Amino acid sequence: MSDKSIQVIEGSEVGFATTRVDALLGWARKYSLFQYPFVTACCGMEFMALASPRFDMARFGAEAPRFTPRQADLLWVVGTVSQRQAPVLKMVYDQMADPKYVLAFGTCASCGGFYDNYATVPGIDKVIPVDVYVPGCPPRPEGVIDGLLLLQDKIATGDRTPAVVKPRTDPVPKDLVSLRRSAEGDPVSEAG
Amino acid sequence: MSKVVLKRLEKRFGEAILSTHDQFGDETAVVTPEVWHEVALFLRDDSRCQMDHFIDLTAVDYLGRRTPRFEVVLHMRSMQKLHRIRVKTPVAMGPDGENPKVDSLVDVWKGANWFEREAWDMFGIEFKGHPDLRRLLMYEEFEGHPLRKDYDANKTQPLVEYREGYEKQAPFGLPEGMPFGRQVHDRWKVHVAGRQTDGKTNILGFEED
Amino acid sequence: MEPLDVELEDGELELPTDPMLLNMGPSHPAMHGTVRIVVELSGETINKADVQIGYLHRGFEKMCERGTWSQVFPYVDRLNYASPMLNNVGFALAVEKMLGVTVPERCQHYRVLLGELARICDHLVCSGAMAMELGAFTPFLYFIKARDIIWDIFEEETGARLTNSFGRVGGMAHEPSPNFKEMVRTSIPAVVDLIKDGENLVLENRIFLDRLEDVGIMSKEDAIALGWSGVVLRSTGANYDARKHHPYMTYDRYDFDVPVGQKGDNYDRFMCRQAEIRQSARIIEQALEMMADEGPVNVEDPRIILPPKEQVYNTIEGTIQHFKIVMEGIKVPAGECYSYTESGNGELGFYMVSDGSGTPWRLRIRPPSFASTAGLEQLITGQMIPDIVPTFGSINMIGGECDH
Numbered sequence A: 001m002s003d004k005s006i007q008v009i010e011g012s013e014v015g016f017a018t019t020r021v022d023a024l025l026g027w028a029r030k031y032s033l034f035q036y037p038f039v040t041a042c043c044g045m046e047f048m049a050l051a052s053p054r055f056d057m058a059r060f061g062a063e064a065p066r067f068t069p070r071q072a073d074l075l076w077v078v079g080t081v082s083q084r085q086a087p088v089l090k091m092v093y094d095q096m097a098d099p100k101y102v103l104a105f106g107t108c109a110s111c112g113g114f115y116d117n118y119a120t121v122p123g124i125d126k127v128i129p130v131d132v133y134v135p136g137c138p139p140r141p142e143g144v145i146d147g148l149l150l151l152q153d154k155i156a157t158g159d160r161t162p163a164v165v166k167p168r169t170d171p172v173p174k175d176l177v178s179l180r181r182s183a184e185g186d187p188v189s190e191a192g
Numbered sequence B: 001m002s003k004v005v006l007k008r009l010e011k012r013f014g015e016a017i018l019s020t021h022d023q024f025g026d027e028t029a030v031v032t033p034e035v036w037h038e039v040a041l042f043l044r045d046d047s048r049c050q051m052d053h054f055i056d057l058t059a060v061d062y063l064g065r066r067t068p069r070f071e072v073v074l075h076m077r078s079m080q081k082l083h084r085i086r087v088k089t090p091v092a093m094g095p096d097g098e099n100p101k102v103d104s105l106v107d108v109w110k111g112a113n114w115f116e117r118e119a120w121d122m123f124g125i126e127f128k129g130h131p132d133l134r135r136l137l138m139y140e141e142f143e144g145h146p147l148r149k150d151y152d153a154n155k156t157q158p159l160v161e162y163r164e165g166y167e168k169q170a171p172f173g174l175p176e177g178m179p180f181g182r183q184v185h186d187r188w189k190v191h192v193a194g195r196q197t198d199g200k201t202n203i204l205g206f207e208e209d
Numbered sequence C: 001m002e003p004l005d006v007e008l009e010d011g012e013l014e015l016p017t018d019p020m021l022l023n024m025g026p027s028h029p030a031m032h033g034t035v036r037i038v039v040e041l042s043g044e045t046i047n048k049a050d051v052q053i054g055y056l057h058r059g060f061e062k063m064c065e066r067g068t069w070s071q072v073f074p075y076v077d078r079l080n081y082a083s084p085m086l087n088n089v090g091f092a093l094a095v096e097k098m099l100g101v102t103v104p105e106r107c108q109h110y111r112v113l114l115g116e117l118a119r120i121c122d123h124l125v126c127s128g129a130m131a132m133e134l135g136a137f138t139p140f141l142y143f144i145k146a147r148d149i150i151w152d153i154f155e156e157e158t159g160a161r162l163t164n165s166f167g168r169v170g171g172m173a174h175e176p177s178p179n180f181k182e183m184v185r186t187s188i189p190a191v192v193d194l195i196k197d198g199e200n201l202v203l204e205n206r207i208f209l210d211r212l213e214d215v216g217i218m219s220k221e222d223a224i225a226l227g228w229s230g231v232v233l234r235s236t237g238a239n240y241d242a243r244k245h246h247p248y249m250t251y252d253r254y255d256f257d258v259p260v261g262q263k264g265d266n267y268d269r270f271m272c273r274q275a276e277i278r279q280s281a282r283i284i285e286q287a288l289e290m291m292a293d294e295g296p297v298n299v300e301d302p303r304i305i306l307p308p309k310e311q312v313y314n315t316i317e318g319t320i321q322h323f324k325i326v327m328e329g330i331k332v333p334a335g336e337c338y339s340y341t342e343s344g345n346g347e348l349g350f351y352m353v354s355d356g357s358g359t360p361w362r363l364r365i366r367p368p369s370f371a372s373t374a375g376l377e378q379l380i381t382g383q384m385i386p387d388i389v390p391t392f393g394s395i396n397m398i399g400g401e402c403d404h
């Protein structure tokens, strides 16, 4: 039996579980991410959408923002980081307590995006280590949620290698748009 | 509309107006740097002009195209009369590569303050009489003026040293992909102790559909 | 014990205090992550303030000098990222002014429609964020929900929720989709209802009003001299709206009002924005009526507009034409030009110098919120620390355009 596993031993009527401590910790951490949103640029607009009712990040246990890095364990870097901003980012990261995770939100945070010039840092991994990269300019909220789940998986397994959210194809039928339009002839009913 | 303004400018300043044109419908006057401040004051206070609304101040670098090399460009409009005008002045680098200089307009329009700081930051044009000429968009440690044509667009001057070994690594380099990913859930399923299930039962023992 | 009410000279009992320096931002939740304000305090009153921007300077102008004219569109999207479509339209109009072309009327209405939808989003984001920073989180949720409805329209039309890059020189990337009108007609009432719901929560709330009213007052003369424009200028009582006073596109044919404030305090700025949303809704209704269902969207000029894809793949002329526009760029006549539109924050100007090649020699953007942010220092001097937050929120500083 691999030592990464969780065992459920049925001994008495009530039953009890043994598990490795770090697996338990990982499980506990993964659903109580306190986030520090380091929001700088356009991606912040999409970040607002993510916090709002439609996409509702709170469903995944990453709701409460903490505006002091000392209380946060997930750093969202949302938007372009310029050379002038980089020391601030580093300082914020250094102030966070372990264990800390970093999620690069958007192309700019991941690699500098199309601002390949004197003013921007080509990706925040030049300054701080990153756990999950979410590509997109800006990424769709679904993509970000995908990234968040990926991070939770990584926390649960204790894996710290950087990872990228892969593009996914929609499992739904191709003619989703026409389906939606013909449903009631009212595209807003979905939105509202 | 602003033909009137151009006429009045020409009448008032005569020789100091180097040229005028109205390309694409924008009336423009090119003036000598000596009268720069005077022209601005005149445009603001003259009863026929009343250019009270400050719009924009910037510079253009014509490296290799024109001498003098730089041009400072000012746009303004009048709230009452609704006309607009552009005034430009050519400024040159000093003989030993010193920064070009021109009078500051902060005492004419308050709004010129930040626009002049930006022009100083980006082009290195010194505004004489500016109360607080500091860099605005770049940081103090930055050397050079990025919007000059001879500043290379790719030349960065990092404030924080880059980490080791991160030359465009993930997501572009080897570690691409996610070896763990979603399979974690499956792994959990299989290892429900004592019951090596077929993978269809999850850890809580519910049947999955 | 000595009596407490001895007559004292003013301030004799107070301990001498040194002014204290306090640093807000750049990574401060109320500073939108991109502004740093260093304030000198005596007690809680601000004696002096130094507003520092530039934390989001991304070299927009330098980047534009490297590509063709059409390649600028993605960059202008990310200037005022609360309303990308207005920037798209503004830049397209600027290049068209230099080329001397006018887009067909159908396209003009289409641009107005998309632009006004974007303006609603812009004001929603600003008001919502401002309310949130003052502790009223619920209106923010309502406003974002309303914005999501509009973003749905954008997504159907342009394929992107936020950064559309949908404008083209001489037209639009695509013609309106068949469901466009119906979609807008059904969504606008829903959006306005949601906005009303959100407003009802704050506009009778004493705490909210107390923090807005008579805070951050700017006089009309100062605002004009500072170069303010847009909502922030109109809130001071000056009546200037580029759509009314220098009409471009089809704005002279719609019937709409320009909301103007009285005092120029935070409350006026907030209310002007909310009133403008209603006016935008009015414009949208009229433009929907006027926009034809059929007809060309792009100008017919093979030097500007890309040929249709069938021609590119099947005819040699089409391929060459496509290649020339993509590789060399649209040839814009040499000269200089300043073009302006009313964007979400005010007058968005483009000053362009062309040397006749396919690449801009210099492209200067005149960002409206740059001028507004320059006035922030004056607004907050003499106020208390907590007043910084609503004042900063109400001028709607957008990092992308303010820092270029």
Ligand code: SF4
Residues within 6 Å of the ligand: A041, A042, A043, A078, A079, A080, A105, A106, A107, A108, A109, A113, A136, A137, A138, A139, C078, C163
């Ligand atoms: S990735 Fe795109 S949307 Fe996000 S900050 Fe960068 S430019 Fe803006």
